[in-house]
Amino acid sequence: MQKALVTLMLWWPLVAQVSTITEQNSPGFSLHIEAKPPSVKLGSAITIEVTLTNTSNSDLLYNPGDFGEDVNVRDERGSALKATPEGEVFKGTGDNHKVLPNGMYSFQTRGNGNGKLLIIKPKESAVRSLTIDGLFDFRSPGKYTVEVTRKDLDSKVTVKSNIIAVTLVP
């Protein structure tokens, strides 16, 4: 019991500590992505594994249940792939408004409302999966490049991941 209470007392000051320690112009984390798998059949799920590593010397708050990243996808010619209506919601440029029967309608907002915050220690990582096939108009087989970005709220720097290739086969 005593241990639990001590830990609780540590949590809040710890949270407050994050912004004071992080240097203003240096991002507090890095992103590394990997396609799982790198080649999939057209129409199948395209899953990107994102590893966020705390590169600062202080704790980092992270919500593994939320899609806090932006995703950029380009085709073989280097053109940005068109977003689907749900992808527009994800980008914050649309609400996928649809008219329903009986005077009803539907719309979407970005995010799912999950608010579980984990504390990532310095040099530690958190891994999550992003399924992106529903967000972009993957109509044709071919080779696509994917990059993930995430804004560091403390340094205001947008952190970019490595760029990977995803091949869609007929």
Add this chain to the structure above:
Amino acid sequence: MRLARALLSGCDVCWRGVGFGCSPILSISGTGVTGYTNPCASSPSSSCDSTIVATVTIDASTPANSQETITVTAGGQNPSGFLPVDTGPGEQNQATAQATTAALVVSILFNNHNLANNATPPCPDSTNSACVVVGQQILLTASVTLNGQPVQLQSQSWDQPPGAITGGYTIDTTTSPPRTGQPVAMPGTGNCQTFQGNCLMFYWLEAGNGSVTRTINYHYTIPGQSQQTVPAIFQVTAPTNVAVNVPTGLVNIAASSPVNNAGAQIIYGGQKGNAGIIFSPSLTPPQGPYGSNSEIDWVQIRSGNNMTNLTPSGNQYCKTASFLAPQNGGAADGDPSPALDTSFPYLTNPTAVPNQTIVNDNPYVALAAGNAETKAGESFVMSLMWDPALPNGCSPWGLSGNTTIATGCTSIPIPLGTVSWSYGCDAINSLVPQPAPNGTTWIAGCVVPQQAGNLAFVPSNSFPVWTHAVSTSASTSYTCKGTPFN
């Protein structure tokens, strides 16, 4: 003439021969013999000449293999006596034989120990299998044997075990997150869960004030005899001093947060120095033996967002589509009942916090541009559970990311209590950029909660139950109409 037969307490014994006469005299004596009847003595008949059926009563404590002496005296008109002895009219002759008692063995096996007629077990005592903990699987197997052979029974049954029990806790791990979670009713239809038959399987959910003696009765009936009852006594223990500290933060409006970057949002906490809600548990482990991997599990059930948007066409009432039935404009698999929140069990800090039992939540609702005002909120129930992780060394329920790892234990997590909580706010679009940390054009019109506080933990034996789940996703779909949803 040979008179030998296994003797059972209270059973009929039959001697067959020739020349007993019509009113033979029977005498039975030996270890444990407390009485016997001889119908041929009180009601002579010709059949008594060849067969005597008597009922022998033997004390229950009579050791097996005790020797009993049976003497039959032929009598009556012209008894033939016992060859080769010559007899005359009106004479009597005797014959003596030895019988051996056999033990009727009734056992109630639990973890390979026979608990039938055991005494009240001490606790703590890891050597006594009848010292058990809540959540531990209680699987009892009864048998009735004679000379090592099963005795055919007319009936057998178990009394309802005292105290709150369950037949199990079923989590559907075929989907991620688990689509359903529910306890198993007792009595049920599963194997060993009908209260009939030779076995019984269940789990205790509580132990009174932390330690209680409980008796489970097994009943059996041998054909032609009265029902017998055999008790098995347990000492049941449970965690004590269970408490949860639940500090709460403030609802606010933000452009983004460590929780998400959904843009303008109503968020409960989610800011540095302002956690929405934290659940910090404490308990004293039970006296009885529990596994080295025993754990606290959290499970949260959410009700879905209710939202009211003030639009150019008036108020529009919206609800999360996955919480509406399809016929009401909901998602194809929409279900109005509360849903599992993201994962089972609820995500704890895997690496950073030494005590991994503390969890938090900072839920939010993204605000849709074009509305003049948005009221939104949601209610939740967080359940605290404890799994003894038995047998020792097994791996209980766990998570890999948000994916459930099924338990490898025979024990189950049992509910200890709940915290009911909610958040909500009224966001007004001022159309004027607000200073940091707000950073949006929205201002909070809400007054709930007015200030940080601390919520109550309510002890309970009720399992968290759900029939659908909210998973991680890139977006949330709402269904709206001009009148409120029921």
